């Protein structure tokens with residue numbers, strides 16, 4: 289059965305990643321810990337780039353890594369080494385990329401409520417594109433670019449009216465959302481006219497991001513078709529063709545054994561088929577197409593490593609029992625189960641055990657009943673305090689959504705490659721927790 293762990297993870301006689309054992313990781317770096325498979329990260333990032341290049345050829349735009357899925361200075365360097373772009377949606381994410389001299393032209397600024405300062409910084413840094421999300425923002429970007437004597441390349445974020453089959457809070461392109469300009473309502477067309485009226489803005493094309501953790505190509509295909517239809521209308525009205533099209537991210541990954549992540553080659557083959565067919569239908573040249581995977585690059589690269597602190601068996605109705613296995617982290621280092629009902633897998637990481645599989649619930653150490661990482665999983669009956677538990681596929685939206693709830697210091701991020709483990713983000717200390725208290 290396929291495993292949601294990254295490529296270099298093995299399981300006998302205990303969990304190893306790139307030749308480093310779970311026990312030695314816990315001993316050297318402590319737990320909870322995010323452990324990222326560096327080679328796996330490069331493999332996945334390259335796979336998206338080569339799939340875009342091979343299917344779109346001269347029509348390939350840029351793969352923008354969605355920084356919000358997980359960003360730190362080392363990951364920003366890796367992205368730059370792979371030679372792809374980065375999508376940032378706040379000044380903070382932009383600052384991390386800028387701190388490692390990430391090239392401005394490889395950066396795209398997103399966000400539904402960018403501040404004047406964020407827009408001004410982005411223009412001055414020379415970001416490749418600003419993806420615009422509201423009429424207020426069109427006015428702001430136009431004014432701030434004009435004041436600096438610049439012409440800023442922009443894209444318009446459009447909502448194509450798609451109900452992506454994912455959790456409500458992970459769907460972004462139906463009508464009743466805060467993102468983008470609706471095509472159906474006419475807001476998108478008004479935004480186009482507005483952008484065209486500002487000499488300090490250069491409209492390069494449209495952008496759509498339909499949601500996250502999406503499987504199947506249908507939603508992406510409908511969005512692409514609607515954007516291209518609007519591009520044809522643009523050509524008819526303004527007499528020129530838009531050179532770019534950004535189809536966003538959202539490609540689903542495996543969290544449980546037996547699930548399959550979306551495959552870059554298959555995704556890009558089907559996107560190319562739709563884009564070329566729709567462009568032909570409207571007699572448009574194929575634009576340069578960009579994509580923005582976040583989760584699909586970093587999600588599967590990482591597992592979270594925890595130490596079991598207590599176990600407890602509670603009686604349920606009907607004579608059933610459930611064993612609670614409490615680990616030393618929880619909703620502060622992985623909010624996704626509580627926020628989206630996300631499901632995860634777990635394994636005993638520090639030893640093998642053939643003890644009987646027992647219905648278990650993995651919970652954290654926070655003062656919340658909802659602090660549950662896995663509601664129901666069969667784990668060996670002999671799991672006890674001191675054992676290590678590894679939860680795979682926590683690279684995306686784990687560290688980036690982490691909090692200090694209950695004043696838990698956020699875990700370190702350790703990168704493992706060729707038998708060597710090194711810290712790329714330090715574990716927070718109690719002093720860090722108080723660093724801003726007066």
Ligand SMILES: *Cc1c(COP(=O)(O)O)cnc(C)c1O
Pocket residue numbers: 354356357375398497499500501536537538539580581582583584684
């Ligand atoms: C979140 C986001 C992405 C990345 O989504 P994933 O599901 O991580 O691939 C890409 N583009 C935009 C605009 C986003 O908001």
